[in-house]
Amino acid sequence: MSDTNSNSNTEHVKCLIIGSGPAGYTAAIYAARADMKPVMYQGLQPGGQLTITTEVENFPGYPDGANGPEMMVDFEKQAKRFGTDVRFGMATEVDFTGPIHKVIIDGNKTITADSIIIATGASAKWLGLESEQRLNGFGVSACAVCDGFFFKGQEVAIVGGGDTAAEEASYLAKLCSKVTMLVRKDELRASKAMQHRVLNTPNIEVLFNHETKEVLGDKGVEGVRVYDNLKGEEKVIPVTGFFVAIGHKPNTDIFKGWLEMDNVGYLKVIPGTSKTNIEGVFASGDAADKIYRQAVTAAGTGCMAALDAERYLAEKGIH
Structure with a gap:
């Protein structure tokens, strides 16, 4: 899946996906099918906000509705089917100084990545x-x-x-x-x-x-x-x-100082894309969307992020 040295705590990947809701899993499906060999860290709440939603009746393709946690299991299976390396663990720190981006997982493991897709979501207050x-x-x-x-x-x-x-x-x-x-x-x-x-x-x-x-x-x-x-x-x-309805808080604290965000913490992207102000870092889902905040829109931006990341890697000759 990725280049790693068994003695070292550092690993290099082509595409790192941070977060595992509809945005993260959709990004993973597209990235894996494009042979980007994505590695996903699921974060604190694997499956995201849908895992605390019992009935989902507004996601297309489920005429009888779906159970939120079960739907996320389906998303995960689909991402894995194409070869996504899905892992438990949480991004705790980032360093976006160079063209190769660094992300610390659980405070001790370092992942370096050619491209990063952020899908950390938001949490209801x-x-x-x-x-x-x-x-x-x-x-x-x-x-x-x-x-x-x-x-x-x-x-x-x-x-x-x-x-x-x-x-x-x-x-x-x-x-x-x-x-x-x-x-x-x-x-x-x-x-x-x-x-x-x-x-x-x-x-x-x-x-x-x-x-x-x-x-x-x-x-x-x-x-x-x-x-x-x-x-x-x-x-x-x-x-x-x-x-x-007292608001949502995007899970973006670790990106403060690196990525442009609004005063609440929602990540800013170039309109019509998933591109952040840092080259090679893409944002999707509720971490970058304070307006719609739906599973289907999150999935859509996850797709955009994977396509944007694929084009970026191709331009850099990495893909």
Whole structure:
């Protein structure tokens, strides 16, 4: 698969893929088929965010829907079938000084690579409640577009006061009988246009100065216990779905100082490509996408990254 010296802790590869969600695996399928002999390190959460999604119904080709973790196993099998070297391990440090890029795995092994595809994804920010984690995938979700369909005609709550929360509340309002928006402060942070849309949607109720204390339910969400920080009172709102929309954090900390990113940490690419500001380093998936954040768009950019990397290697005469 790669050049390595048995006595050394350094290994050279043609194409290194960091991360293993839909973007990473799609990049691996394309790279392996192009004989780039990709080596993939799966990271902390092999399979990415889809492994905490129970039902995936919006990925083309699965007419009956799919189970998130099982779908990622399918992606992995396909990548391996063409010869991707899939490994456990996490990139902990990078050095992009020279034309040959260095990546440290698990703090001790050094991989040098002619091309690198970043597919480290993003992680949803959570409130940090035990009940929220326990019911994650069983009525608790961080993606209204992914999971709203399951709550058709039901009453749901969404927490957050920014553009994402306002947008997701509007989306849910088209499907659900009632959407209760829980906002900690006395105002929405969302843009004026989004505020206007939310406040003028009849089946969205915005509860300002309300903090979430606990998601209620045993095997599924049955309600949410909230605290009115103005009146100092607690109450229970009966809902069957609880959506967290307080933002996502891209998993890009190790690239700080090397790659251009926005103020939140999303990697910047040359529009219409997967190219970063460093030659030979390509970004794909949710690490570089704060707008769409869907499995199918991540897979698409994984394909782009592999094609861009293949062309880059060909131009350099490495391929």
